[in-house]
Structures are given as structure tokens and as C-alpha cells.
Amino acid sequence: MSKSYSREEVVMPAALLRRYPEIIEWSIITAYRGSISHGLYVPNKESCSIDDKDIMSICIPPLSCYFGLREYGSRGTKEIKYREWDIVVYEFKKCIGLLRQGNPNILCILWMEPDDYLKVSPEGARLINARSLFVGRHVYHSFAGYARGQLHRMTHLAFQGYMGEKRKKLVQKFGYDVKNASHLIRLLRMGIEFLEEGRLYVKRKDAQDLLAIKQGKWPLAQVKEESNKLFRKAESAYKKSKLPLRPDEDKINALCVSILQNHFCNKKNNIA
Numbered sequence: 001m002s003k004s005y006s007r008e009e010v011v012m013p014a015a016l017l018r019r020y021p022e023i024i025e026w027s028i029i030t031a032y033r034g035s036i037s038h039g040l041y042v043p044n045k046e047s048c049s050i051d052d053k054d055i056m057s058i059c060i061p062p063l064s065c066y067f068g069l070r071e072y073g074s075r076g077t078k079e080i081k082y083r084e085w086d087i088v089v090y091e092f093k094k095c096i097g098l099l100r101q102g103n104p105n106i107l108c109i110l111w112m113e114p115d116d117y118l119k120v121s122p123e124g125a126r127l128i129n130a131r132s133l134f135v136g137r138h139v140y141h142s143f144a145g146y147a148r149g150q151l152h153r154m155t156h157l158a159f160q161g162y163m164g165e166k167r168k169k170l171v172q173k174f175g176y177d178v179k180n181a182s183h184l185i186r187l188l189r190m191g192i193e194f195l196e197e198g199r200l201y202v203k204r205k206d207a208q209d210l211l212a213i214k215q216g217k218w219p220l221a222q223v224k225e226e227s228n229k230l231f232r233k234a235e236s237a238y239k240k241s242k243l244p245l246r247p248d249e250d251k252i253n254a255l256c257v258s259i260l261q262n263h264f265c266n267k268k269n270n271i272a
Contacts, residue, residue, distance in 0.1 A: 143191030188230035
């Protein structure tokens with residue numbers, strides 16, 4: 001798929017980088033997420049655009065957040081909103097917990113295309129190289145659950161984000177939330193691929209198909225028919241999958257300890 005935007009259009013403002021050290025300075029992985037990483041981003045100069053510019057970062061904050069009274073973000077998560085930028089940052093241990101559970105959004109950061117990573121530290125590279133530890137049939141429940149959430153919101157008019165009013169107009173035009181519909185079909189297809197192959201295809205080969213849904217070119221009945229078919233296929237893929245039932249908790253724990261130990265041994269003064 002050819003891009004309709006340049007990389008300059010999705011460069012983070014310097015003000016964001018100065019204000020939030022967790023995005024780059026404390027980060028072990030920072031990457032595009034959402035529509036940019038999936039190859040589905042429509043820039044806001046386009047009349048049909050309802051996309052934020054989405055970034056995800058995994059950070060290791062100072063040692064005081066592990067041994068002192070300080071806590072990073074809200075239970076290990078911080079959301080940063082700046083104009084059309086939507087950035088979510090996960091503290092490292094919080095991220096590991098979500099990866100272990102098979103969270104679709106977090107798992108994606110381990111299977112990005114190289115040019116979608118904005119920063120990968122040595123610790124981040126270790127995590128990416130160990131991504132097979134998080135592979136298992138348990139992801140079926142996460143992907144199917146998230147997809148059902150999108151199916152519900154698709155027709156229940158739940159608008160959020162800076163594009164709220166614009167999105168409402170598209171729902172009025174097409175009779176359903178086309179962005180939720182695109183998420184629904186993408187999640188189910190990615191979940192099926194994962195169960196069959198044990199890896200995620202974040203940059204979508206079916207991007208044109210998904211963009212057609214996002215632009216209202218599929219009637220609601222077609223979206224529902226396709227999703228019903230994919231829900232059945234996902235259940236079948238789960239039953240036939242040769243992946244382990246769940247990840248090895250001990251190996252994941254050992255990786256978590258090792259990465260944190262190495263990080264703080266290399267940053268002896270990082271205790272503020």
C-alpha cells in the first residue's frame with residue numbers, strides 16, 4: 001500500500017519530548033501504534049480523517065519508583081494527550097504483565113516493522129527478541145474480547161478523542177461507527193493469524209480492505225456478516241492451534257528480573 005502522508009507529518013513535537021522523559025529518555029521501546037503502525041493512517045488534512053497520531057512507549061523510570069514511595073503514572077500507565085497526538089506509556093513491569101495476559105495492543109509492539117520503532121534500547125531489543133515467550137493460545141480470549149468490545153461500540157455511538165464531532169458526522173452519514181468496524185475486522189484477522197502462526201502481522205497486508213471499511217464503503221450488514229464469519233474462524237483456530245496453552249511464567253519472570261538488573265547496573269545514578 002502506498003502511503004498518503006510523509007514521515008514528517010508524524011514526527012513528535014519537540015515540546016513533547018522535552019516535557020515527558022518517559023517517551024525517549026526513560027524509554028526502552030517507543031513506537032508508532034494504531035493506524036500508523038497498521039498502515040491505515042489517514043492524515044487530518046483529508047476530509048475523511050478521524051485518526052489520532054498514536055505512540056506507545058515502554059519505560060523504566062528511576063529506581064525510586066521500584067524501591068521508594070513513588071509510583072509511575074496511574075498503576076503503571078500514563079496517557080499523554082497533545083492536540084492530535086495520543087501517547088500511552090507503560091512502566092516496564094506493567095507492560096510485562098499485559099504481555100503475559102496476551103493484550104493485543106501491547107503485543108503489537110513486539111512485532112512492528114523496523115521503521116515504526118522510534119527508539120529501541122538494548123533492553124528493548126532483548127524484550128523484542130524474547131517475544132516467543134508470550135506466544136500461546138490464551139491470546140484467543142483477549143483478541144475475541146477486544147473484538148466484541150468494538151462490535152458493541154460500533155453501533156452504540158461511543159465517541160472519544162479530539163476527532164469526536166467529525167466522527168459523529170461520519171456515523172450519521174453511514175449509520176454506524178466505521179472506525180470501530182475496521183478495528184473489529186482487523187482484531188479478528190490478527191487473532192486468527194496469531195493462533196495459526198504464532199506471530200502478529202501488525203502492518204496489514206489487507207490495509208486496503210480495512211481502509212474501505214473505515215471509509216464507509218462496506219454497509220453495516222456486510223461488516224456484521226464478515227465479523228460473524230471471523231468469530232467462528234477464530235474459535236476454530238483456537239481449538240486447532242498447536243501453540244502452548246499459556247506462556248511459561250517462570251521464564252517471563254526471569255526475563256523481567258534480568259532486564260531490570262542490567263538496566264540499573266548500567267545506570268548507577270538513576271535513583272531520583
